[in-house]
Amino acid sequence: GESVGLHLPTLSVQEGDNSIINCAYSNSASDYFIWYKQESGKGPQFIIDIRSNMDKRQGQRVTVLLNKTVKHLSLQIAATQPGDSAVYFCAESGAAGNKLTFGGGTRVLVKP
């Protein structure tokens, strides 16, 4: 079936450095992608999204890059802070809409 997966299960980052989290997807019909942040004991929290007609979108300290050619999605966090320590999930939605498929998650650990 269609799936969304991640390359790295755990990412350790020095405080102040930039973080890059990667995600691969297999459904070429996917047209919408979201990154969620999940802190321990909490539900996923929306970070940023991108549509398939874009290849880059920026938010506050975060940037999402989409490479449709190789079906790859990444989340860049600038100047990583201790509060960024969490599990990050990518999710995708196909042309049918309304249902998201989630990847397995990457844990980001920020070292002081």
Added chain:
Amino acid sequence: NAGVTQTPKFRILKIGQSMTLQCAQDMNHNYMYWYRQDPGMGLKLIYYSVGAGITDKGEVPNGYNVSRSTTEDFPLRLELAAPSQTSVYFCASSHSGRASQETQYFGPGTRLLVL
């Protein structure tokens, strides 16, 4: 707004017992969803609803039932609890249901342990 609320926060069940996980949202969202999250894994869709009176199966519906009698509430029912249903359950809602137009807002989750 309280957003999406879930009760209980944690529950231990014996095999074969039943329970209902409650979910409510006060954002007047049409679409509501139930996910389960196993340790170290992503979320899998159990059931979803596009509006009051309408429900549809997701990826992993077996062993669960849902109902949507009002816009605000979307309870998830486990009739015969099994150890495989040990998981964290998240409820979510969105306005339009078209994922490209509206993000889903998640509740804090219900941790369920079946022994």
